[in-house]
Amino acid sequence: MAFPDIQSFMRLLEDRGELLRVSAPVSVDLEITEIADRLVKSGGPAVLFENVRGSEFPVVIGLMGTRERTALALGVTDLDDLAKKVRALIDLKGRGGTLGMLGNVTKLGDAMNLPPKRVKTGPVQDIVWRGDEVDLSRIPILKCWPLDGGPFVTLPLVISRDPETGERNMGMYRMQVMGKNTTGMHWQRHKTGTKHLEKAKRLGQRLEVAVAIGGDPALIYAATAPLPPIPGLDEFALAGYLRGQRYPVTRGITVDLDVPANAEFILEGYVDPAEDWVMEGPFGDHTGFYTLPDLYPLFHVTAVTMRRQPVYPATIVGRPPMEDAYLIEASERLFLPAAQLIIPEITDYHMPPAGVAHNLVFVGINKGYPGQAYKVANGLFGLGQMMFAKVIVVLDDDVPVNHFEAVWRAVAEKAVPGRDTLTTRGPIDVLDHSSRGWGYGSKLIIDATTKRPEEIGGAESSREVQAGDLAHETVFSPAAAAELPDFDGVVAQRQNDDGYWLVALKKTRPGQAQELAKAYAAHPAAAGVRHLLICDEFTDVNDLQDVWWTILNNIDPERDVVQHGDLLTWDGARKLPEEGFVRPWPPKITMDPAVVERVDALWHVYGLPEQWR
Incomplete structure (x- = not known):
């Protein structure tokens, strides 16, 4: 299902009772975060804040704050349907003569929706601020957590182009407001935007950048997706495939970049690689801890375009579960068929919210030989952003990977410490505060599969080994x-x-x-x-x-x-x-008690149901 824009998705949610309006005045300084945090953790609705202090624009938050809303946003009944959709697309068959080939027509028609569609202009360019008119303080950008270095754009779709190849990239990188027309650009060392900036520096030129805020939900999701490096496959193409029609783009007003014609706002500008980087942060991050200040490039905003009566969409990240957990689950489902093409014994995998995406992966396999769990885990470490995984637990295919307690029960029953655990090293997410080095650390593989005789050794290697043969009692009596x-x-x-x-x-x-x-x-x-x-x-x-x-x-x-x-x-x-740990240790994210107390007192004023308080 294709939504013309984010406001059409909002109307659908409101019709379904999954978006509520708050007309009481609210502050972008922590108050919206406290309300949204309560709602997402209780499975509550999205909210449109119509009266934001100090801004003429409303704020909407939590649009994909449940599994069901995320599925609706991506045009499927259930997120598991994403895997079926991709599996059907990649299962193109050349067998069966003419009738067999005709069976591929619908699939190929889906694939033809991949390239974006160029349009002359779009609603996002109805209003234009240029030069001195640009003032980011007029946009209701949130300060999310008490120790944050300032307001941050949290749902930016950051568009750049490779200065040498012309290939386009869109990613979601937080942006701290530094002034009326500048922000930080949180391009980490492994990100494509960083590579584009490095090339621009070698060529001695500025890097043009456009930042879309809004668009339809499929595009917002696509900006978060860990796309493989396939020529012609970019975030606009993925959004086109998900929505079933080519994505509308138009040329920027002051930058030579394609931007989503149906966005709410576009920030146009540049990053100058010759400039000194600026100190950005702290930021209450998706890990649930603060990311401490560090140096990042500065983005100069030369123009802001917007539609008439735009809505500012935002999200918050922090202590899980948060809205990003459902975007991560969508990526799991979407890329499961591709992972199975490369590692066919994988039956399923899951990155639970407690692992904040990169810290923990549960993977089920159809085991056929000894050592297979380590083969699968090492293979996963080589797949795109899975290189950042810290702990991978490999399980028999009868253990439900999305059942957190069942997985750890299987680990206790089937993984003997030392024998069935293995450490290795590799890249680590730069947001990881505990690794031995910035972006570099160790990883742990836990083999929680039923063991083959060769994996046990000694006298037991002459017979099949069952779970009950292990040293651990399957029924453990905890001490009082x-x-x-x-x-x-x-x-x-x-x-x-x-x-x-x-x-x-x-x-x-x-x-x-x-x-x-x-x-x-x-x-x-x-x-x-x-x-x-x-x-x-x-x-x-x-x-x-x-x-x-x-x-x-x-x-x-x-x-x-x-x-x-x-x-x-x-x-x-x-x-x-x-x-020997020389880096500062960051605090866990907690809200200011005064803000918690204020939201408690005003909950009835907001008009929000007591069940989500």
Whole structure:
């Protein structure tokens, strides 16, 4: 289904009761974030804020804040249908004579929708600000979290072109407002925009950039998708395929770039590679932690174009689950068939919200030989942005990869620490604050498949091995709270039914977590425990998702996942300079209590239902 623009999608959501209007005045400074955060975490509706203080434009947020709304936005009944759609497209057959070839006509017709369609102009160019008219403060750009360095554009579709090949790229890179006509450009070292800027620098020229805000939902999603480097396949092409018709683009007013004709706003301008970079951040990021200040290029806005009566679309990122979890799931489904073409034994995979996309991957396989789990995991590390994965858990195909607790139960039952765990090294997301180096660190593979005799060794190699043959009891009896040991700094702890010991530690000295690990491994309460999970004092040990979210953000596996006897200890406490960690350790994102209190008091004024409060 093709939506003419984002406002048509909003109208559909409103008709379905999935978009509410708030007419009471609201602030872009933290208040909208607090409201939106509550709604997305409770499965609530999208919201149109019609009366934004200090701006003439309304703000809409949460348009793809549920799995169902994301599927609707992408023109499918369910996100699983994306995999079926792509599988049908790539399964072009040359067999069966004339009738067999005729069966491909519909598929090829879908593929013909890939190239964008050039139009003379579009609604997004109805109003134009040039030169001194440009004033980004007139646009209701959000300050999302208390420690943020300023307002950030959070749904920008950043368009640039390779200065040598002419190939176009669109990506979603946050943009901090630096002045009335400048922003930061958060092009990380692995991003295509960075490569374009490096080429422009070699050629001694500015890099033209256009930033679309809005468009239809398919294009917004496409800007986040990890597209493979296939000639002719770009984000406009993907959006065209998803919407079933070619995407309308027009030429920018002051830049020689194609821009979406149906967007709400376009920021046109340039990045000068000869300029010094500017300090950008902090920013409350999708990891749930703040990304600390760093140097990035400066984007100069030379013109702003917009439609009449535009709406400013925004999102927030932060402590999961957030709206981006559903965009990540859409990419999972969309690229599953391609992954299976390359690694055919994959039956399914999932990147759970606790892993914030790059920290954790669950993958199910149809296992046929020993060592296959490691073959699959290493193959995934070589697939595009999967190179940033930190922990990959490989499972039998009968374990549902989207069932978080079932996966960790299978790990406890089938993965013996040391024997079935393997560390390696590679690229790490530059937003990872715990890696040993910027953009470089270690990775962990966990083989939680049923073992073949060759994978066990010793006397057992002469027969088939079943899950019950492993040392771990499939039914584990956790120790009572009174039986758990005291240790300096432990503020909460428990053992669960699957053999995990979860500990919240207030760390005050170097080596404290390692001391705890050794002491607990030697304690009688460790009998039968497979994993000791050490977190910070702000972690809820009764919430497995919260525990793993903290652990995965705070480990470099080779350094922090250590075996003590039969116990695998995960040190997810903060690292100190005295321990050789020279970079500052960022705080977890939390909202200002005064803002929380204000939103509580005004909830009835907003007119939002109590169930989502």
